[in-house]
Amino acid sequence: MSRRKSFFESRNPVMNEKAYQEAAHNVLDADMTQAGLIRERMTVQGAINKSLLLGGIMLLTAAISFSMPSPIFMWGGAIGGLIVVVIASFRPQYSPTLAPIYAGLEGLFVGAISAIYAYAFDGIVFQAVTLTMAVFFMMLFIYKSRIIKVTSKFRTGVIMATGGILVVYLLTWVLSMFGIQMPYLHQGGMIGIGLSLLIVGIAALNLLLDFDNFEKGEQYGAPVYMEWFSAMGLLITLVWLYIEILRLIALFSSRD
Numbered sequence: 001m002s003r004r005k006s007f008f009e010s011r012n013p014v015m016n017e018k019a020y021q022e023a024a025h026n027v028l029d030a031d032m033t034q035a036g037l038i039r040e041r042m043t044v045q046g047a048i049n050k051s052l053l054l055g056g057i058m059l060l061t062a063a064i065s066f067s068m069p070s071p072i073f074m075w076g077g078a079i080g081g082l083i084v085v086v087i088a089s090f091r092p093q094y095s096p097t098l099a100p101i102y103a104g105l106e107g108l109f110v111g112a113i114s115a116i117y118a119y120a121f122d123g124i125v126f127q128a129v130t131l132t133m134a135v136f137f138m139m140l141f142i143y144k145s146r147i148i149k150v151t152s153k154f155r156t157g158v159i160m161a162t163g164g165i166l167v168v169y170l171l172t173w174v175l176s177m178f179g180i181q182m183p184y185l186h187q188g189g190m191i192g193i194g195l196s197l198l199i200v201g202i203a204a205l206n207l208l209l210d211f212d213n214f215e216k217g218e219q220y221g222a223p224v225y226m227e228w229f230s231a232m233g234l235l236i237t238l239v240w241l242y243i244e245i246l247r248l249i250a251l252f253s254s255r256d
Helices: 002-010 018-033 044-067 071-090 092-120 124-144 152-176 190-220 225-254
Strands: none
Touching: 018 190, 044 071, 044 092, 044 190, 044 225, 071 092, 071 225, 092 124, 092 225, 124 190, 124 225, 152 190, 190 225
């Protein structure tokens, strides 16, 4: 049981509170070995401010990419963003530099893919943005009111579900290279819509982990660079949620 728990928790540093515990422990050791050194610590307000800044960067590059859609923007942003996330996951101390880079790259991806959907479905981008923000504030209310508490079991369950979706995505990508399409995934029909709704729900639950990471970082006294790390984690979830909502609306629109 402990080995399974370690696999699903410790290998997911963006969503894992252990990243905050380890960062706080490292900075505490540094404080103890360097007399008189006072280090800035992470705060919830600081993470919120960083989130707003990253959101602004993403919106700027998304606007550019949306007005000039290009496969280079879409694939370059997606692949570049993934590389940045992997580096930040293993080197969170570089997040003050990596997080803005990620926001810019992800904006290129979001803008390009939004342009594709906007060409096929009139008004879909506005609907997707509105629904994404509605889900965000709904989950924030749920978290603040403690309707759903982020316990260790809840966190593990959400991470396992998210990991399962990632495996399916990777499998779909590999099969597509051989001309094989994964049945039902993001396809029309009740089963396809049901699967898409399930994925949107899991993405929404990830927001609760992000909110909890903000508080855990302040609670553990994590170093200030973890504000950038936390903000990037929240942005990752929001982008995923937005893309899945885009797909879901497209599925409903295709049925009309």
